[in-house]
Amino acid sequence: DAKTTQPPSMDCAEGRAANLPCNHSTISGNEYVYWYRQIHSQGPQYIIHGLKNNETNEMASLIITEDRKSSTLILPHATLRDTAVYYCIVRPRGGAGSYQLTFGKGTKLSVIP
């Protein structure tokens, strides 16, 4: 069963904020939310992760709702180089399933000039 639901595709104008939603309504208390992206056929690139607090780094911000059932990845000023498939991944804190990343189909973000 898929642990996350993401829209298959989104468009964003260059220079605007890209807000990518992810639904993880069955997430449990010990599971983290990770975001990766894959540009064309390159290796997936780590973006950010969080447990329940909002997180920000040099690439993006992660907003997790209070009930933790959904999250939003925000790219504050999208550029053409941000065109990629974005994967939202739920990962257990430990034990079986914590070792690997389970990728879904992700969201294909197209940044338009």
Add this chain to the structure above:
Amino acid sequence: DSGVTQTPKHLITATGQRVTLRCSPRSGDLSVYWYQQSLDQGLQFLIQYYNGEERAKGNILERFSAQQFPDLHSELNLSSLELGDSALYFCASSVLAGISTDTQYFGPGTRLTVL
């Protein structure tokens, strides 16, 4: 550049053959993971090694095997190749054994084409 290196970049071979893909993790990382990405299956976890020992197994076929050497580089061996094994193979590495706060960094991948 993630610091993970993979060789070769491209590999073309015939059905029934055997190939070896190589991965060097980031400096200081003890875990190596292998993933397969095919058009119909998406990105799938195959196997993880931590400090030379197998730690976790995913959807890895019996025809495939891997190992991690004392210098921590890893090799993925694919034998009796079939057309359906054509895919991108990614290696990732992380510092620890794979707890959820241990971020995995991916290499550029090896594109395998089986003719």
